[in-house]
Amino acid sequence: MAPKKKHEYTEDKIKTLSSLEHIRLRTGMYIGRTGSGAHYDDGIYILVKEVIDNGIDEFIMGHGDRINVSIEEDLVTIRDFGRGIPLGKVVACVSEMNTGAKYNDDVFQFSVGLNGVGTKAVNALSTYFLVRSHREGEYVEAEFELGKLVREEKGKTDEPNGTYVAFSPDPEIFKKFQFNPDHLARRLRFYAYLNASLKIWFNGELFHCKGGLLDLIRDESQFEKIYPPLHYADKTLEIALTHTNRFSEEYYSFVxxxxxxxxxxxxxxxxxxxxxxxxxxxxxxFSGDDVREGVLGAIAIRLKEPIFESQTKNKLGNTELRSDLVARVSQIVADLLHRAPDEAKKLITKIEETQKLRKELNSVKKLARERSKSVSIRIPQLKDCKNHFDRTKQKHLETQIFITEGQSAAGSIVSCRNANNQAIYTLKGKPLNVCDLKRDALYKNVEIYNLMRGLNIEENLDNLRYNNVILATDADVDGLHIRNLMITFFLCFFESLVREGHLKILETPLFRVRNKKETIYCYSEEEREKALNRIGRGAEITRFKGLGEISPKEFKDFISDDDMRLSQVDIQGDHSISEILSFYMGKNTPDRRDFIMDNLVADAEML
Known part of the structure; x- marks a missing residue:
């Protein structure tokens, strides 16, 4: 055996990166995840946010009440009407780290962009970046490529004061990306809610709000409010809250x-x-669980020196403000309830009803646990894996649980799975339709209860045992129905599991096209036609209807890390989940029948 090569730790191994090189090499430190644009927090939206934040800071300081945002394919343009970057520092402010006016409280008292990094990161991560500052009849314009200055000019202008930025994200960093207008619109709405009288134009659409967080609570959730939202606002703190009939609590927080x-x-x-x-x-x-079940709330604070836990500023870390803020919120909430006795009465009634239901639920839980213990110490339908997801430490991200229908499908997966990371839960027939049911239904139905225990999500997601919860059902009508019933279950009672991206669907092939030399698995009719054209005459076509028809040897490829096809179950847009579930899964069969008859499209091959 050859001796192991030694890697010596010497002076020549020490590297010093320029700011530009560091941003491009360690992109995640500056903008979090890169991503394709499918997720709300993907890096391309952080780039847009970093530039808009500068315009917001100008508005907060009383300069400029309008921001224009335009996105055409991969080119983003943003124009604010603040004071404009001082002309002698335009290049430095967008290319030199730790350079800016955000460190000066006389200029920016309540700034988001405190780290002096924002536009520098945008510049470094863009193939094209242009900045132009208009100030008192003069302008300076600078153009960059991959963070390097290629052109600078100055002159006179008739344009009003402010800063114009245009950039195109670098495809080498962000790969195949595409801006989702819904994600951008959501960010801009939040800006409008928090900055009354600010007008933001995005591709011709105006985002403007006068009611602050009160409007956010009214608009952002379509769930029926039990009482009109309570609202308080002053210069440094604003809160709004109400209750809905949801089981979960939902908050919007801003700094x-x-x-x-x-x-x-x-x-x-x-x-x-x-x-x-x-x-x-x-x-x-009252207990915290009873008070907060169904809460829909929002809080916005203004701080002179906010400490965020990362450059993307998704989480506030100023621990010193906690005790004072708790006391202040407590006093404000008590005052709001004294001033609104009708709303207060409905709130207290809601909490008392929740308290009563929770006590009843506890007795149901106790019976369910005793019943499950008498059946088996282990969960009978679960074939577990060796490793389990650790949400706190972000360990074992590869862990998966396949939720299958029937023993036949489960058998194929059991014989070819990776026992270290892949678990299986077998459903017995059609699961319960939980739409319109209360939480006690989870404990009265053995199958649903065992699934909840298997995932370990009874209280919250903190102890979720598998990072990927995968629905593996047949590609027929019954399989699709079971899939919809399971999605309904998770959306009704464990919505956060879906929102955090844990719920997925296993895509299995519909066809196998083969001859003696080659076998091609096809996931659509289009793929089948391409396979037929490739193989030519004499091809044998097999149509898979159930997972049990696929041999374990074949199935191994479909659930391997390299070849497995998964579709994310995602919640996008501003649609009301409760309304959608009620329509498609609720007790309104005549309405659904009429909808199907009005929208039915006949397949020509079936005629």
Whole structure:
């Protein structure tokens, strides 16, 4: 055996990267995930946000009430009407790290962009970047390619003050990307909610709001509100809240106009202050679970020195403000309830009903646990794997559980799975349609209860045992129905599992086209036609209807890391989940029948 090569740690191994090289080499440090644009937090949207944030900061300081945003294919243009970058520092502000006015409280008191990185990262990660500052009748324009200055000019202008930026993200960094207008519109709506009187134009559409977080709570969720939202706002704090009949709680949190999707200190303080304020008002000792079930709330704060846990600013880390903010929110909530006795009465009634249902549910839970113990110490329908997902440490991300229909399909997967990372849960027939049912249904139905136990999501997702929850059903009408029933189950009771991207669908081949020399698996009729053209005359075509028809040897390829095809179950747009589920899965059969008859498209091959 050849001796192992030694890698010596010497002076010549030490590297010093320029700011530009560091941004391009360690992109995740600056913009988080790169992504294709399919996800709301993908890097291309962070680039847009970093530039818009500068215009928002100008508006907060009282300069400019309009921002124009345009996106055409891969070219983004953003024009604010603030003071404009000082002309002698235009190049430095977009290319030299730790350069900017955000460090100066006299210029920006409540800034989001405190790190001096934003537009520098945009510049470094763009094939084309142009900045033009208009200031008191003069302008300076600079053009860059991959962060390197290629042209600079200055002159006179009739344009109003402000800054214009245009850029195209680098496809070498972001691969095959595409901007999703829905994701951009959502970000711009948040900016509008938080900055009353600011007008944002995006590709000709105006985003403008006067009611602040009150409008956000009214508009963003389509779930029926139990009482009109309560609202408070001053210079540094704004909150709004109401309750819905949902089982989960939902919050929107912001710092200096920045949407903090991962929350942070301000959000945890809001949740605790809400509980204290309601208990102070009612002179009760309601539990946090009872108070917060169904809460729809929003909080926005302004800080002089926010500390974010990453450059993407998704989570606030200022721990020193927690106790004061809890006390302040508690006092505000109690005052709001005293001033709105009708709303307060409905809120307290909602909490008391939740408390009563939770006590009833606890007795149902106890019976369900005793029943399951008497059947088996283990979950009978679960064939577990060796490793389990650790959500806190982000370990074992490759873990998967296949939810299959019947023993036949499960048998194919069991005999060819990777027992280290792939588990199987076998459904017995059609699962329960949980649409319009209460949470106690989860405990009264053995199959649903065992699935919930197997995933370990009874209380929350903190202990989810598998990173990928995969629906593996047959490619026929019954299989699609079972798939819809399972998606309904997760959306009704475990919506966050779907929102966080854990729920997926296993795509299995519909056809096998082969001759003596070659075998091609096809996932659509289009792929089948291409395979037929490739193989030619004498091809044998097999139509797979059920997973059990596929041999374990063949199935091994379909669930291997390299060849497995998965479709993400995703929640996109602003559609109401409750309304969609009620229409398609609820007790309104006549309405569905009429919809099908009005929209039925006949297949020519069937006629």
């Amino acid at each position: 200096n106009g920045q949407y903090t999707s991962d929350g942070g200190t301000h959000l945890s303080a809001f949740r605790e202050g809400l509980l204290r304020g309601i208990n102070d008002y009612a002179n009760k000792k």
